[in-house]
Amino acid sequence: MPTLPRVKQSAAHKQHWSLLNVKGGKVTQSSLFGPGVPERAIDGNRASNWVENSCTHTVNDQNPWWRLDLQKTYNIDTVTITNRKDCCPERLNGAEIRIGNSLNDDGNSNPRCAVISSIPAGISKTFICNGMEGRYVNIVIPGRQEYLTLCEVEVTGQLSETNIARGGKVTQSSLFGPGVPERAIDGNRASNWGEKSCTHTEEEQNPWWRLDLQKTYKVNTVTITNRKDCCPERLNGAEIRIGNSLNDDGNSNPRCAVISTITAGNSQTFECNGMEGRYVNIVIAGRKEYLTLCEVEVTGQPLGNSNSIGNL
Structure with a gap:
């Protein structure tokens, strides 16, 4: 899998943003369909066909979600999401990226970085979060009953200096x-x-x-x-x-x-x-x-x- 380049800092920071080792985080999701465990989204593999065993999958939940716990608080610069290729990429339409330090509503009430209008099948798309502070990165499909599948989630940022x-x-x-x-x-x-x-x-x-x-x-x-x-x-x-x-x-x-x-x-x-x-x-x-x-x-x-x- 090609790694993301280092992203230049904003004026507010003295160091470059870097690709976080999300494999060191802990992941969970609202439910489990088949072998689509949440860890697949941080396995370092952007393979996007279901049979390649690298995509997560929930059941058909109301407001399905996936959450990454980075274990420490970071200033998050970008979140890159890879969508499924072989089936139903439109399921991810309208999903939200939420970042913060609260576990209220399983973390889904944290501040919003972005709304995913659409990601074409098998494509990776990067969303800019401008240094949002948080330990938890959630991806949630609010307001409808849906399956949530993520074939990779990559995060860049740096450890948060105490604010x-x-x-x-x-x-x-x-x-x-x-x-x-x-x-x-x-x-x-x-x-x-x-x-x-x-x-x-x-x-x-x-x-x-x-x-x-x-x-x-x-x-x-x-x-x-x-x-x-x-x-x-x-x-x-x-x-x-x-x-x-x-x-x-x-x-x-x-x-x-x-x-x-x-x-x-x-x-x-x-x-x-x-x-x-x-x-x-x-x-x-x-x-x-x-x-x-x-x-x-x-x-x-x-x-x-x-x-x-x-x-x-």
């Missing part, structure tokens, strides 16, 4: 529609408004968003994902502020960086070099604007801990 933002509390200067501040720390870099993972303030003077890390950290990096479907220029000139003061809602704390521009839908990492603070603010100072953030990720170490937080 200390996930355990924090958030607030923002105002609220537009459903764009609550918690959306920026939901572990999902989805960047289209309709995907329900971006914050949104009203149009106001000096709009801001604030993360309370609950204790003081030495902050190494702040990674911000900008909106894709509309108006990425709104974030131009925003400032990242880090410190322990709540004066001016935290916006007068020392400045880590000024965001000159982040292209639509992209993630950019800003180096803060161990700045100390409990609060991480993002503020658009000096003008009337909307503030939208599709994800904010923070790395660092608790104050007084000499060991940097590294890969899990």
